[in-house]
């Protein structure tokens with residue numbers, strides 16, 4: 001059984017889908033592993049570290065992918081990569097399946113069995129495989145570091161002989177995995193932190209991190225969480241009440257970090273140009289939802305823009321900005337799942353198609369898009 005780890009090619013993706021640690025574990029399960037030269041470079045993993053644990057270093061993607069039974073990737077394979085992958089191979093990656101029907105059809109047409117790791121159910125057994133959480137946690141941390149770097153003042157209160165610098169006020173919008181880590185990070189840096197969310201369950205989590213919860217807590221709020229733990233899209237009426245509360249609160253903030261998402265939909269718009277105009281000069285807003293349509297009016301994916309006297313940070317792929325840590329956790333998530341698909345006796349793939357984790361994540365198989373959420377009607 002051959003496992004391939006090609007170098008990522010899309011959007012200068014710096015992460016890599018396997019580390020020397022996970023390669024060693026796959027080899028212990030009886031696999032051979034081919035890593036494309038330079039695959040780990042942007043995550044600070046030299047070829048030699050993969051070689052040292054028994055991987056073969058391939059000079060190019062074609063050599064790495066030739067005859068591979070399993071392909072481990074961060075991003076969905078491109079058309080060029082798909083041509084190099086044999087029919088029947090298993091590809092495990094983040095496939096970004098929503099709104100990408102053509103790309104999914106291409107994977108199906110090539111006979112690839114594809115797994116979208118971001119669809120992994122959020123149940124206890126699958127926590128170790130949860131790429132959304134591992135990457136969002138790092139993105140929440142990095143968002144605060146990026147904000148601090150753009151902010152022209154100190155975050156902690158500093159009492160010095162020359163006077164007192166006040167603590168920065170940080171407001172985190174969306175207290176899921178990324179938001180909670182942003183709260184914790186801002187608190188560690190000494191900021192005074194408030195946070196909001198539409199899910200009632202988040203209130204206690206925010207308080208437990210030492211931040212103050214600010215939200216419209218009406219009847220709709222009490223019902224805003226789906227059975228899967230995600231937020232529902234809120235009514236126009238709720239959004240208006242929320243906007244009024246945010247407009248009042250945001251004037252007093254120095255840094256705002258927005259993380260609000262709703263699965264499979266455009267991100268909710270939480271900050272308007274009018275709200276930005278009310279903020280103090282030098283304030284910084286980080287829009288972690290920028291690649292999904294943005295929570296902030298005027299945010300631009302891949303750019304830091306200045307609107308009036310406020311900087312709006314819209315970096316793409318924020319977990320990739322700390323690629324070495326992100327790759328370490330992502331690779332471990334992939335290993336934890338793929339390991340369950342391998343028969344330890346025959347040392348071959350033996351996928352149980354009835355397993356709830358497999359059913360939830362397999363998008364294409366046997367030449368068709370099989371996932372019910374993405375199969376053509």
Ligand code: NAD
Nearest residue numbers: 122123133174175176177197198199229231259260261268
């Ligand atoms: P997400 O990335 O989908 O969204 C980020 C946050 O934005 C969420 O907290 C959401 O409620 C919030 N949001 C959405 N619309 C909003 C609005 N209009 N205003 C303000 N906030 C808004 O969320 P996530 O980080 O993936 O977490 C989703 C859920 O999954 C949470 O309940 C989390 O605790 C849970 N979770 C469970 C597990 C597990 O049990 N294995 C693992 C990770 C996350």
